[in-house]
Amino acid sequence: MTTKLNLREWATYLGVIRRRWIWVAAVFFPVSAAVAVTVFFLPRSFEADALILIERREPLMRKIPGGYDFDQYLLTLRQMMMSETNLRAIASKADMDLGKNEKALRGLVEKLQKTVSFRNKGRDLFEVRVSGDTAQEAYVLAGTVSSHLVETSLAIRRREAGVAYDFIQHQLENFRNKLQEAEERLKFFKAEHVEEMPGTENTNLSRLQQTKTDLQAVQLQVRELAEKRTQLKEQIETEEPMILATTDSAPAGIRTQQMEAALAQALLTYTEKHPDVARLKAEIAAAKAAMAKGGKGAPTGGTGTTAANPIFQQLRASLAAVEADLAAAQAREAALNARIGDYRRKTVSIPEAEQKYRQIVRDVDVTAGIYSNLLGKLEDARIQKEVEIKDEGISLKIMDPAKLPLHPAKPNRPLIILIGVLAALGLGGAIAVLRELLDRSFRSRQEVEEELHLSVIGAIPEISTPSEDRRSAQRLRWAVVGTSAYLCVLAGVAGVELARQSGIFR
Structure with missing residues (x-):
């Protein structure tokens, strides 16, 4: 019984397809062809990557008791690289600023801020990825950004080390004066209240x-x-x-x-x-x-x-x-x-x-503790400053330079065309099903018996007139023409894409 029901269901579906195929074709071919043509005109984007290695000279870095905050260093480096000043320098090195006015340069900087990105690839590796309208542009930009990054990193480390050393030295001088003042207050208080000190009761x-x-x-x-x-x-x-x-x-x-x-x-x-x-x-x-x-x-x-x-x-x-x-x-x-x-x-x-x-003693102790802590930090900052000046701390090295991309990263035309084809097929099928649901005519004896709960004595087969035959033949011809045109469009798009990939034209 179940097998019979399944066969009936399949027969029903096949009947729907046979009756409504023209609606599926009328939606599928134009939509999928339009998607294929649209994808062909989408702008291409190429991506070039450069892999940067962080070299840590551990024996030298261990001289810094406080260690080194690599995450903060990388964050600062990325923010510096994405600044307008550095992006203008990168554009100048890549000869992208030639013949451009100030407005065009600002637009170029905004574009670079969107196309340049940094991604972590491990504990000591990160990737510089650059997008460009052409493969040559992405390749040149990736190489320029990576080399500028290596050059800038040393300057940033030296500047940060110098700023930290100067700041700590200034704070140390302030707390040295505060400590002397607190000790003088303690000395004067002891002399003035010599018989009122703790333990003299x-x-x-x-x-x-x-x-x-x-x-x-x-x-x-x-x-x-x-x-x-x-x-x-x-x-x-x-x-x-x-x-x-x-x-x-x-x-x-x-x-x-x-x-x-x-x-x-x-x-x-x-x-x-x-x-x-x-x-x-x-x-x-x-x-x-x-x-x-x-x-x-x-x-x-x-x-x-x-x-x-x-x-x-x-x-x-x-x-x-x-x-x-x-x-x-x-x-x-x-x-x-x-x-x-x-x-x-x-x-x-x-x-x-x-x-x-006790309050004065506490002030002296707190100030002395801060002063002692600052002394240690000043020594750490001095060592770090010497390490950075001698370039013996951490350094960046281009481990894997950028390569000329052979294929565009965006758009993924085959995937988009496939999605368009499936979407067109689904849309056509949905319209066909909707038309079938809106059609309340009976298609078989079983439908009549199920709907009216009456036994059917006999059924007259469908008789087509000459005009209906002509319309059917015309629909078939249009379907053949549409299919041929659709296949030609797909063949043309595929041929152009293959020609681009083979380098015949870009």
């Missing part, structure tokens, strides 16, 4: 405690001196500046005055409870009692004189000495109080000073 605290102890001792001394000053003032108030001395009582009076002077001197050193002080007081009291007893009933008209009281003078001298000592002790007390305040301020300001110190 314990020293300041111990000095503060010692100063407090010294202050307590001085304050005690001040109180003692103040008490002595008060005692001396009280004693001075009880003494007379001048005394009356008689001849009879002079020896006893002088003795008493001497003991009172000794008592005043002792009071400067000891307290009133001291044994020496108590003894002197007892002796003075006894001497005064004896003088009072011996003077009773004695004549009053004896000879006498007035003189300075030595006790008063001694007390005044002692008071002056005590006041001087008290002033000195008070000055020392004030100095110790000021020192305590200074130590407290320094102790409190140590964290802030430490923060500023």
Whole structure:
């Protein structure tokens, strides 16, 4: 059953082709012929290639600790080659700028920017490809571009090495000045905050405690001196500046005055409870009692004189000495109080000073690190510059020079003609199928039975009239003529193409 269905389908398809072949032919022959003729007039483009080798002198390149960025170098080289200046130089070397004005030269540069390309062919290989309207033009341009590329590469490397060295040297000078400034700031800060540096907390605290102890001792001394000053003032108030001395009582009076002077001197050193002080007081009291007893009933008209009281003078001298000592002790007390305040301020300001110190040290370290890094980079740049000047780095070499192309790279005429033929055949077939779908007439008994669901008793075969026969014969003649013309066109196109390829004409 399946075989019968397949046969019926094939019979249906063959019937469609038999009935609609004229539509297929009417589309196929003109379209395919037009494609063939159009392809013949398409402009041809030739391509020439040159293979460039990158030579790396590894023992010499290893002198550069930072290495060499080949990808960046090639990218820069390509961009330089595609610049207007280099393309004008290439056009001049290839004699393509002869007799051209500025506008024509700009058009030539734009054309070269589109026709010159670079392609990687491996780690150390890349290809220069140039397109031209003629084989000779592509060949000359490819050779010119490759030779100009080799010449330009050395200049680019030397220029880049010199620019890098100068830039790093300039940056190094800037950071040298910055490092010196940072070190000077650190030195000045240390000198100004010598007692506020990190690690001086314990020293300041111990000095503060010692100063407090010294202050307590001085304050005690001040109180003692103040008490002595008060005692001396009280004693001075009880003494007379001048005394009356008689001849009879002079020896006893002088003795008493001497003991009172000794008592005043002792009071400067000891307290009133001291044994020496108590003894002197007892002796003075006894001497005064004896003088009072011996003077009773004695004549009053004896000879006498007035003189300075030595006790008063001694007390005044002692008071002056005590006041001087008290002033000195008070000055020392004030100095110790000021020192305590200074130590407290320094102790409190140590964290802030430490923060500023660490910030300055960090600035010095960062600047020193950058400076050291720049020193290394400057040495690398110097080596690289020397390598490039001596042409001992990387170099380009034309490994495979450009060759004269024998056939055009574009257009691919056979492929385009084949695509045109297939497209014309498909378009004609589509039109034939569309015409068949729009035709609702029955072509066989099976179609009638399937459509009407009725059995067909009989079928009358198609009967052609003489006029229809004439039309069929005419269509056949036109088909033969069209086929012949189509074959002639194809033969002509093929002949011209073969003549071009053989070099008969271009």
